[in-house]
Amino acid sequence: xxxxxxxxxxxxxxxxxxxxxxxxxxxxxxxxxxxxxxxxxxxxxxxxxxxxxxxxxxxxxxxxxxxxxxxxxxxxxxxxxxxxxxxxxxxxxxxxxxxxxxxxxxxxxxxxxxxxxxxxx
Numbered sequence: 001x002x003x004x005x006x007x008x009x010x011x012x013x014x015x016x017x018x019x020x021x022x023x024x025x026x027x028x029x030x031x032x033x034x035x036x037x038x039x040x041x042x043x044x045x046x047x048x049x050x051x052x053x054x055x056x057x058x059x060x061x062x063x064x065x066x067x068x069x070x071x072x073x074x075x076x077x078x079x080x081x082x083x084x085x086x087x088x089x090x091x092x093x094x095x096x097x098x099x100x101x102x103x104x105x106x107x108x109x110x111x112x113x114x115x116x117x118x119x120x121x
Contacts, residue, residue: 035080037102039113040073041090048073049117052092059085082109090115 041052052069056077061084067075069090080086086102097115 033082033109034078035082035102035109035111037077037080037086037088037111037113039075039088039111039115041069041075041092041097042073042114042116043092044117044119046116049090049092052090052115052117054088054090054115057087059087082107088113088115090117092117095119 037056039054041049041054043049048069048071050069050071050073052073054067054069054075054077056065056067057063058065058081065077067077069075075090077088080102083104085104087099088102089099090097095117097117100113100115102111102113
């Protein structure tokens, strides 16, 4: 193999890598767009609950974020990683909702999950 052939092969390889790089970057950017979780906390008779505590657990790091629901029962968790699963549930005066899962396999960027508090027994 001559020096000239080695140089041509190197130029060809670099060119091929440069052509594939923009597609790689755009796919990486697409996966890194944050997700947002919103929803409402409701009583067992579907009335909005103010001041319920909504818990959001990152299942990768086990970190927990909380949100106190608004007067209309709404809550919001912005800027969630698209590559992590989350578990969310609400608690109010000793009662709690079922736990819902936000999966990293779901490619939506906006989620709306209602959490219904079960009556305390």
